[in-house]
Amino acid sequence: MELLCSPSISANAPKLPSRGPSMDKTGLTSRSSHLYFAGLGRKVKPLLVAVNGVIDGGGESETAVVVEKPPPYELRRPYELFVGHPTPYGATARDGGINFAIHSCNATSAALCLISVADLPEKKVSEQISLDPSVNKTGDVWHVFIKGDFDNMLYAYCLDGKFSPAEGHRFDSAKILLDPYAKAIVSRAEFGALGPEKDCWPPMACMLPSTDKFDWEGDLPLKFPQRDLVIYEMHVRGFTKHESSGTEFPGTYLGVVEKLDHLKELGVNCIELMPCHEFNELEYYSYNSVLGDYKLNFWGYSTVNFFSPMARYSSARMDKSGPGAIQEFKFLVREAHRRGIEVIMDVVFNHTAEGNENGPTLSFKGVDNSIFYMLAPKHMQDEDWGRPHRKFL
Structure with missing residues (x-):
């Protein structure tokens, strides 16, 4: 995905006064409309926050300072860095x-992109904050x-680099x-729905x-011995999507909850969930002339993010789909667990939605391809699968 950015902006920031207001333990305080970014005693380049733009450092200062942008560049929101x-x-x-x-x-530069929910469909970065390797890198x-x-x-x-x-x-x-360690991903609102383009x-x-906290009510893993497991392999969407399931929330996590008592009656004490982390169900979108319909990636063995529950298995819609999921x-x-049913995950680590060298760059490939993937000798594609294998850190 390529997002639009305006030209970069650079300027010199003033030094902090030798004596100023006390700073908190993270090393930053703010005064009026100016934001002060403390370099913890090291010489670092001052940073500027750009709206729809890139950030450049300008000059050296004993303490880095993030200043209010002069007109016509005004921050949408006053962030303290x-x-x-x-x-x-x-x-x-x-x-x-x-x-x-x-x-x-292997990245030589990095920037954090903040994107408003309104700007996401337009593929725009709302604000972009470049990170100074002398300060923001350990x-x-x-x-x-x-x-x-x-x-x-x-x-x-x-991220940039070679x-x-x-x-x-x-x-x-x-x-x-995408952050490989994100806990929720926002993309399309409905399962299998093409975008406006x-x-x-x-x-x-x-x-x-x-900020929503979940009450586990003291829940802990059941830790049943493997030899005692009666496993029911389940596709979260497929399990209750059909109207015959009679659930209030068909095809969702909540729909599965509605049928847990049924599984308990069958003697099941473990459900193995087929991929329910974020994937793109339209990855293999193509017309099936035999069925007269379009093909989807229904199983989900092509991960976009390993730590984010599949948002479109949630009953929430796009604006709340991340935390809702x-x-x-x-x-x-x-x-x-309350019903004595263990939960295990079906996860495939040997390939992702980024595919081989011809696949899209979504996350791992652009963050550090040679670190996240095991590469064939020619660094192009795996000789067995046709896809690189991932080194999960």
Whole structure:
């Protein structure tokens, strides 16, 4: 997916006064409309936050400063930027803000992209924040901590580096990338629905951490011995989608919950869920002349993101599909355990939706192809599967 960005903006930021207001433990404070990004005593380049643009550093300062943009460049929202922490990976809500961390051994630059729900269908980046490797990088992890108004905002990344397929590198600064450790993905609103431009690959972005807390009510894994398991393999959508299931929420996590008592009566004590992490059901979209219909990737063995529950298995719609899917999936697991039914996941790690060298760049390939995938000697394609194998970190 390529998103539109305006030309980059650069400027020199003023130095912080030698004595200023006290800073909190993350090293940042704000005064009036200016945002101060403390470099923790190191010399770093000041950063500017651009709206629909790229960020450049300008000059050196004893302490990096993020300043209010001069007209006509005005921030949509006043974000406070901190150095951040390299762990955990992904986006993590803490200390009144969000910590972003992404691992890439070979990227030479990285930028965090904030995308409003309204801008996503238009394939636009709302705000893009470049990360300074002298401040926002620890080892091979890029990181930043941000406070501000994240209402109706999504996120992604833009990473750059060498494009050299012969060496296994496929960086492309024009690609907007999903966080491999995102916990929720937002894409199309309904299962199998083409976009307005009849595109099979919709714009996708990562959902920021939800403030909604799930009550596990003391639930713990059942840990049944493997020899005692009576396993029912299940496709979440297929299990209750037909009207004969008589469920209120057919084809969803909630629909499965409605039928758990039936499984219990059958003597089932474990359900094995076929892929229910995020995948693109229109990946193999083509016309089937025999059936007179279009083919879908129904099973889902072509992962877009391993940590995000499939949003279109949720009863929620697009604006709430990310957190809705998380909550409903947790509810399914808790209710299954309550009935003495263990839950195991069917996950295939040997290929993803990015396919081989001719496949799309969605996440892993653009974040660090040679690290996330096991490559054949020619760094092109696997000789057995025709797809690269993934090294799951």
